Amino acid sequence: MLYDAQTVTGGTSVEALLAFMSAGTWEEFRAAMERYYDPGLHVVFADAEGNLAYQTLVHRPLTTAPARLAQEGWTGAQDITGRIPLDEMPHKLNPKSGFISHANNMPVGSWYPHDLGIATGGTGHTARSWRLEQLLSGDRRFSPDDFESVLHRDDVNSVVAALLPVARKVVEEDGVAEPEVLALVQAVAEWDLRAGSVARFPVAAGLQNTLTPYRGAGLNKRYGAGAGGVANLARRLAAEFAVTGEGPQDPAIRAYLLSWLRASARATSGETPVPDATITIPYQRCLPHNLPAVAPEKDIVSPPLSCLDTGTVWSQPGNVYTQIVDLADPDNSRAALAPGNSEDLGSPHRTSGMELWVKGRTRPAPLSRAAVEALGCTRTALTTQGHAGPDAAPPLTVAAADPAARYVPAIPAVEPPSEAAQPGLVRGRKPDDPRLEAAFRVILRQGTAQADVDAQLARCREFVAAEPALVGQLRDAATLGVYLIEESAAGRLAVQYGSPHVLGKLQELLAELGDGDEATGARPPDDPDLARPERGVFAHYMVCNPRAGGDAGVEDYMAEIRDAQAAGIDGFALNCGGWTRREPHYKQRTALIYEAARRLDTGFLLFISADYAGDLTLEETRDMVASFRDHPNQFRHDGKPVLSTFSGEGADNNAGRELIAFLGREFPDGEGARGVCFVPYYMPRPSITELPDKSHADQVFDTFPGLDGFFYFGAAGTGDALAASNALLADKWVGAGRVYMASVTPYYRGLGGNYRCFETRGFESMAAEFVA
Known part of the structure; x- marks a missing residue:
C-alpha cells in the first residue's frame, strides 16, 4: 500500500505554514497545525503574553497492523483508519518549570502508546537536551546576551560529565591494573569536562563516544537503546553517585563503564596529537551514495573550532543556524548563519558568517520591517503572475524563442522495464578450479588488452591439456562468458563484460571443445574427503x-x-x-x-x-x-x-x-x-x-x-x-x-x-x- 495523506486529502503543508505566520494566539497557531503533513517537526512556541508551548507535529496515519510493516492494500483489511490526533501527540502548554527546552529529542518514554516512526532509542533525553535542562533549571533569568554566552556556547557533554566520575570510582574499587586505562584516568584528572579544553587534554577526545560500547553492554532493555538509552543510564547513575559516592552494584553497568574507558584509551593510544579542530564544508554534498565530490577545490576548510563534540549544546559541526528572539523587544533579537549554506560561489556573503560561527557569537537580527530594511545591503523586487493552468500557454514550436529557464530533472523518470530489457536465463557457470577462475576474471574484465586475453586463454588450454577432467569446467566458463558479454552489450546487465574480441575468442574455444560429456572435475558427492563445498552461499x-x-x-x-x-x-x-x-x-x-x-x-x-x-x-x-x-x-x-x-x-x-x-x-x-x-x-x-x-x-x-x-x-x-x-x-x-x-x-x-x-x-x- 502506498499512502500519501496530502494526495488523499488534496492538502498541502504550505497552508499550515502560511497560517502559522498569521496566528495571533496559541489556539490559532495550533489550529493551523491540523493542515500540516510532513516532514516531522518539534514545534516550540512562545508569545509576548508569556505563554510557552511544545508540540510534536506530523501527519502520522493510524493503521490496524504495525505502521512500520507493509500494509495489504488489496483486501481492505488493513486500510488507513485515520491519523493520530494532535491531542495524542506529545505536547505541553505553560509547564511548571517555566521553560521549554528541546534538542531534537522525543519528550516521551517507553510508555507512549503510538509509533511515530522515530528510530530506536529516539525517546527521552539526549546529552544535549539534558544539558539544556541543567542550564535552565533554577531561578536564574537569562538576557539575550546570556543566551549567547551561557547557553549557545555551552560545551559540556552532560553524559560524559556524569559517567566519568562514576567510571573512575569503578576503576578504583575494582583495582583495575590495565596500563592504558590507568593512563587515561590520570590524563583527564584535571580536565574541566569542556570540549574547549580538549586541546590541552587530547586523550579526552576519545571519551565522547559513549554509544558504541553501550550497544554491546546488554543494557538496552532496561534503559533504552541508542543515545537516549545512554542518557537515561547516565542520569540515573549521576543521581545515585551524588548520594552514595560509590560505584553501581550492577555488574553489567560496571562492565560497560570499564569497556567505555578501554575503548576511549584505544582510540587515543600512543603519541596522542592535539585533535584536528578544523572541518571541511563541502560546496555540494553527494549523499547518501558516496558519489564523487562536486568541485572539491571549492570546499571551505574552517579555521580551528572550539567545540567538535556533537553531544554538546554548542556542537559547532552541527550548528547551522542560531536565533535568539527577544519577545520584549523583537528588534533586539540576534542570529547567526553558519558559512557554506549558499551554493552561489559568486556570493560575497558565502563566508560572511565564518567569524561569528567560529567564535559562537551572533549578529543583530531585528524582526520589524523598518529595522530589517535599515540593515539591508541589497534589495530585490518580486512580482507575481497568475497561472491559468497547463493549457494557458501556447505550445512551443521550432520557431519559438528558447525559454529563459527550464526545468531539467537531475534523475530521469523511471520507466517500467520492457521485457527486452530483462536478462535471459544464465548459461554456463563459474569454474571451481581456482586457476581457471582467476584466468576468466582477467579475460572477462572490460578493458583487458587483447594480448592478455589471448595469453590467459592459452594458459587455460594448458591446464586442460594437463588435466583433461577440467574440460567441462572450461566449457562452462566459456559459455558463461559468452552469456555475460552478449547480455551486457544489449544493456540487460548493469556491469559490462569483455569485448567483441573476447566474444569471438570464446566462441572459437567452444567450437574447439565441442559438446562432450566430460566430467567437470568436481569431486563426487560421496567422496569422504569432501568436508565442505568450495563455493557456497x-x-x-x-x-x-x-x-x-x-x-x-x-x-x-x-x-x-x-x-x-x-x-x-x-x-x-x-x-x-x-x-x-x-x-x-x-x-x-x-x-x-x-x-x-x-x-x-x-x-x-x-x-x-x-x-x-x-x-x-x-x-x-x-x-x-x-x-x-x-x-x-x-x-x-x-x-x-x-x-x-x-x-x-x-x-x-x-x-x-x-x-x-x-x-x-x-x-x-x-x-x-x-x-x-x-x-x-x-x-x-x-x-x-x-x-x-x-x-x-x-x-x-x-x-x-x-x-x-x-x-x-x-x-x-x-x-x-x-x-x-x-x-x-x-x-x-x-x-x-x-x-x-x-x-x-x-x-x-x-x-x-x-x-x-x-x-x-x-x-x-x-x-x-x-x-x-
Whole structure:
C-alpha cells in the first residue's frame, strides 16, 4: 500500500505554514497545525503574553497492523483508519518549570502508546537536551546576551560529565591494573569536562563516544537503546553517585563503564596529537551514495573550532543556524548563519558568517520591517503572475524563442522495464578450479588488452591439456562468458563484460571443445574427503537478533535453518559481537544454532564471524574456535575450521597482526602453519572506506600477508558500486590463490549516525554483485 495523506486529502503543508505566520494566539497557531503533513517537526512556541508551548507535529496515519510493516492494500483489511490526533501527540502548554527546552529529542518514554516512526532509542533525553535542562533549571533569568554566552556556547557533554566520575570510582574499587586505562584516568584528572579544553587534554577526545560500547553492554532493555538509552543510564547513575559516592552494584553497568574507558584509551593510544579542530564544508554534498565530490577545490576548510563534540549544546559541526528572539523587544533579537549554506560561489556573503560561527557569537537580527530594511545591503523586487493552468500557454514550436529557464530533472523518470530489457536465463557457470577462475576474471574484465586475453586463454588450454577432467569446467566458463558479454552489450546487465574480441575468442574455444560429456572435475558427492563445498552461499546471521526473540530454543533455530535451506542458502555466518565476558548469551545462542543444525542432519554449515566492534578479547576468540571446531556442521576449508571477523584490524593495524599471530600460536596444525582458516574483514587503515578501490585492496593484502583470504562486508553502497568492489577484491585474493567471501546484499539501512539507505535496483543489482 502506498499512502500519501496530502494526495488523499488534496492538502498541502504550505497552508499550515502560511497560517502559522498569521496566528495571533496559541489556539490559532495550533489550529493551523491540523493542515500540516510532513516532514516531522518539534514545534516550540512562545508569545509576548508569556505563554510557552511544545508540540510534536506530523501527519502520522493510524493503521490496524504495525505502521512500520507493509500494509495489504488489496483486501481492505488493513486500510488507513485515520491519523493520530494532535491531542495524542506529545505536547505541553505553560509547564511548571517555566521553560521549554528541546534538542531534537522525543519528550516521551517507553510508555507512549503510538509509533511515530522515530528510530530506536529516539525517546527521552539526549546529552544535549539534558544539558539544556541543567542550564535552565533554577531561578536564574537569562538576557539575550546570556543566551549567547551561557547557553549557545555551552560545551559540556552532560553524559560524559556524569559517567566519568562514576567510571573512575569503578576503576578504583575494582583495582583495575590495565596500563592504558590507568593512563587515561590520570590524563583527564584535571580536565574541566569542556570540549574547549580538549586541546590541552587530547586523550579526552576519545571519551565522547559513549554509544558504541553501550550497544554491546546488554543494557538496552532496561534503559533504552541508542543515545537516549545512554542518557537515561547516565542520569540515573549521576543521581545515585551524588548520594552514595560509590560505584553501581550492577555488574553489567560496571562492565560497560570499564569497556567505555578501554575503548576511549584505544582510540587515543600512543603519541596522542592535539585533535584536528578544523572541518571541511563541502560546496555540494553527494549523499547518501558516496558519489564523487562536486568541485572539491571549492570546499571551505574552517579555521580551528572550539567545540567538535556533537553531544554538546554548542556542537559547532552541527550548528547551522542560531536565533535568539527577544519577545520584549523583537528588534533586539540576534542570529547567526553558519558559512557554506549558499551554493552561489559568486556570493560575497558565502563566508560572511565564518567569524561569528567560529567564535559562537551572533549578529543583530531585528524582526520589524523598518529595522530589517535599515540593515539591508541589497534589495530585490518580486512580482507575481497568475497561472491559468497547463493549457494557458501556447505550445512551443521550432520557431519559438528558447525559454529563459527550464526545468531539467537531475534523475530521469523511471520507466517500467520492457521485457527486452530483462536478462535471459544464465548459461554456463563459474569454474571451481581456482586457476581457471582467476584466468576468466582477467579475460572477462572490460578493458583487458587483447594480448592478455589471448595469453590467459592459452594458459587455460594448458591446464586442460594437463588435466583433461577440467574440460567441462572450461566449457562452462566459456559459455558463461559468452552469456555475460552478449547480455551486457544489449544493456540487460548493469556491469559490462569483455569485448567483441573476447566474444569471438570464446566462441572459437567452444567450437574447439565441442559438446562432450566430460566430467567437470568436481569431486563426487560421496567422496569422504569432501568436508565442505568450495563455493557456497551463506547468510550473515546476527546472533543478537534471532527471529523468535531472545528466548529462542533449538526448535526455533531449526525452523530458521529449514527456511534458509529452502531458499538455497548453504549456511550461516554467525555474527557475534560478544561471547562470554560481557554477553554470555552469544555463546549460548551459538551453541543452540549448532545443535539445531546437527539435529536436522541436512548438511547445513556454520562458522563464526567475530564482530570486533563489540570489544571482543583474544581469549574469547580462542574459545569461539575451540568450542566448535570439531562440530560436524562446522564449515571447513582445506580441512580447517573457518573463522571470520567484522573489523578487528585496529587503528594502526597492530590488533589485526596480533590476532593473526595469536591464532597461529593457539591452533598450530603440526606442520608449521595455522590450523584455522582465517578469513576476516579488515578495513583499510588509515584510509577507511566501505567501497574499496584497488589501492585499498592492495593495502590490506600487503599489510596482512598471513591471511588465508578476505571477507568483504559490503553493504554500504549501490549495487553497481558493490559489484565493482567485489570484482576487484576477488581479482586480488582469488588471483593470489586465497579464499574470497563476496557480499551480495539487496538493501542496507543503518540507524543513528549510521542512518543510510541504498536502493540497489533489486535483483538486477544482486545478480551483478553475485556475478562480479
